[in-house]
Structure formats: C-alpha cells, structure tokens
Amino acid sequence: MSGMMSEKQTAMGVRRFGRVNWLGLRTLATREVMRFVAVWQQTVFAPLMTAGLFVLVFALALGRGRSEVMGLPYLQFLGPGILMMTVIQNAFANTSSSITGAKVQGNIIDTLMPPLSAGELLAGYLAGSVARAGLVAVVIGTGMMLVTGAGITHPLWAVTFVLLAALLLGGLGILAGIMAQKFDQMAAITNFVITPLSFLSGTFYSVEALPEPFRSLSHWNPIFYLIDGARYGVTGVSDASPLRGLLICLLVVVAVLYLCWRWLKSGYRMKP
Numbered sequence: 505m506s507g508m509m510s511e512k513q514t515a516m517g518v519r520r521f522g523r524v525n526w527l528g529l530r531t532l533a534t535r536e537v538m539r540f541v542a543v544w545q546q547t548v549f550a551p552l553m554t555a556g557l558f559v560l561v562f563a564l565a566l567g568r569g570r571s572e573v574m575g576l577p578y579l580q581f582l583g584p585g586i587l588m589m590t591v592i593q594n595a596f597a598n599t600s601s602s603i604t605g606a607k608v609q610g611n612i613i614d615t616l617m618p619p620l621s622a623g624e625l626l627a628g629y630l631a632g633s634v635a636r637a638g639l640v641a642v643v644i645g646t647g648m649m650l651v652t653g654a655g656i657t658h659p660l661w662a663v664t665f666v667l668l669a670a671l672l673l674g675g676l677g678i679l680a681g682i683m684a685q686k687f688d689q690m691a692a693i694t695n696f697v698i699t700p701l702s703f704l705s706g707t708f709y710s711v712e713a714l715p716e717p718f719r720s721l722s723h724w725n726p727i728f729y730l731i732d733g734a735r736y737g738v739t740g741v742s743d744a745s746p747l748r749g750l751l752i753c754l755l756v757v758v759a760v761l762y763l764c765w766r767w768l769k770s771g772y773r774m775k776p
Contacts, residue, residue, distance in 0.1 A: 529624045532615070536632025540598060547598075548639060551590045555644050558586050559651060562708075574710055574741045583648040584662075584735040585707035590644055591666055592702050592727065595637040595673035596680070596694070599629045603681025603774075604690045612774060622769035626678070626761065633674030634667065641666045645738075654739070661746060662737025668753045669730045673698075675760040682773050701727045706735075711743050726756045 540547040562582060573581040606612040615625070649655060656662055676698070684690040705711075705728040711719055722728050729749035736742035742749075768774070 525619055525621070525624055528618050528620045529628055532620065532625070532628030533631035536598065536602060536629060537635045539602060539632060540636045547594065547636060548643060551594060551640050552643050552647065555586050555590050556647065559583070574743075576739055576741060577652070580652045580654050580739060581710075581735070582708065583652055584738040585731055587641060587644045587648060587738075588666070588669060588731045588734045589702045589707050591637045591641050591669050592673050592730070593698065594640050595633040595670040596677040596698050598633045598636045599674045599677030600681040600684070600690055600693075601677075602629065602632065603678060604684050604687060607681070607684075607774075608686060616771070616774060622765050625768050626764050629678055630671060630674045630761075633677065634670040637666065637670035637674075648738075656738050657740035658737045660737070662734055664750065665730055665733035665737060665753070668750075668757055669727075669734070672726065672730070672753065672757045672760060675757065675764050678764045679760070679767065682767050685773075701725060702731075705731050706743060707731055726753060729753050 559579065559582065563579060572578065603612070606615060620628070645656075680690060680693045684693065704722070705725050706722065711722040711728065711732075714722060723744065729744065729752050732742045732744050733746050733749040733753065736746040736749075766772075
C-alpha cells in the first residue's frame with residue numbers, strides 16, 4: 505500500500521504531456537491571437553489607415569514629378585517599405601504588450617503556473633506575432649497592389665522576409681516585455697529603438713543615396729535587410745543581395761530567439 509502511495513506521489517512530479525504540451529501550447533497561441541482579433545479596429549484597421557495616410561501624403565507632397573527610385577515609380581518603391589514597417593511595429597507590439605500588460609496587471613502568474621516549457625511559451629507568444637503580422641501584411645499588400653497596379657514578383661521571397669520580420673520583432677518584443685516593468689519603459693523602447701530602426705532602414709529611400717558613414721551603418725541594421733528583402737520579393741529590385749540578407753536575418757533571428765528561450769527558462773524578470 506505504501507509502495508503504491510509512493511509511486512503516485514512520484515508520478516505527480518512527472519511531465520504527463522509527452523515531449524510537447526500541445527494543449528497548453530494551443531491554448532496560449534489561441535489567447536495571443538484572440539488578444540488582437542478582439543480589438544481588430546486597433547490592430548488591423550488602424551495600421552491600414554496609417555499606411556494609407558503615408559501613401560497619400562507622399563503622393564500629394566511629391567506628385568508625379570518625383571523621379572524614379574532604383575528604376576521604379578516612387579509609390580511602387582515605397583509600398584514594400586511601408587508594408588514591412590507596419591509588419592515590424594505590429595509584430596513587436598503583440599508580444600511586448602502581452603507580457604508587459606500581464607506584469608503590470610499582476611496576472612503574469614497565469615502564464616507561468618501552467619506546465620509549459622520555455623520553448624512552448626516562446627512558440628505560443630510568437631504565434632500571436634506571426635498571425636498578426638501575416639494578417640496586416642495581407643491587408644496592406646492587397647491595398648498596395650490595388651493602388652500601384654503591380655503584382656508580386658517573387659512571392660516566396662516576400663513571404664519569407666515577412667515571416668522573418670514577425671519572428672525577429674516578436675522575439676525582440678518578448679525581450680522588451682521581460683525587461684520593462686511598466687508601460688512607460690515599453691513606450692521608450694518603442695519610440696527610441698524600434699521606430700527609428702524601422703524608419704532609418706530604407707523604408708522611404710534607397711540607402712545607396714546616403715552619404716558615408718550612414719550608408720555603411722545602414723548595412724549593420726538587420727531591419728534594413730528585412731525591408732530590402734521584402735522589396736526584392738515584391739518588386740524584384742534591392743539594395744543588397746537578397747541571399748546575403750536572408751542569411752543575416754536568419755542568424756539574427758536564431759540569436760534573438762535563443763536569448764528569449766534562455767530568459768523564459770530562467771524566469772528572468774518574469775517571476776513576481
């Protein structure tokens with residue numbers, strides 16, 4: 505009898521979900537997706553309006569007298585940059601706001617208590633960023649094609665760089681959410697790090713037009729390769745080699761996600 509009791513007590517500490525807790529992972533991923541779907545006016549409609557205003561302002565300000573950029577009409581050149589800038593901001597916002605909000609409200613324990621490993625937590629959070637970034641990319645990409653009348657030259661390249669952008673910025677959002685203790689700190693990271701990096705990465709211009717040392721410095725910014733790679737996928741032209749950009753982005757994504765995994769595994773700045 506005592507032996508059976510001992511076996512039951514031992515079994516309570518054993519992971520009973522196999523190698524992956526699919527139920528817990530699916531639940532977390534669903535929660536992260538429903539977070540932005542429930543407020544689609546802010547997460548989908550607002551980015552579409554912002555992107556439309558950018559296009560409208562540049563079209564009105566520059567008119568038809570704007571010369572071509574890299575052999576493309578300016579609005580056609582501008583479209584992929586605005587699309588990727590919006591994808592970047594939304595992917596970052598999804599994970600960072602989720603973690604920071606849970607910490608500020610004191611319910612982060614609801615995420616830490618379930619039997620989810622660090623890898624499952626990472627995958628669940630990233631699922632929301634990828635879904636939100638993909639939805640925003642489809643909506644804005646459709647609008648972009650209607651406005652410019654141009655299609656997508658290399659769809660696989662475009663999808664690949666959108667996915668890499670969602671993973672990279674989703675991972676950075678996790679790191680920022682872990683570091684921030686309140687919304688003011690998160691706003692500072694967004695305003696002074698993410699937004700400048702996205703704006704100064706060839707979104708509105710070709711980096712080849714920049715003087716030195718700014719041209720060389722741009723090539724050290726991984727977001728430049730995300731935007732440049734997406735532009736190659738949509739239009740077929742780019743400032744840098746898309747293959748080199750793909751390799752650099754893959755390395756940066758792996759490094760960022762590994763750091764996320766380590767912090768989630770250790771509970772760094774997460775446990776109350």
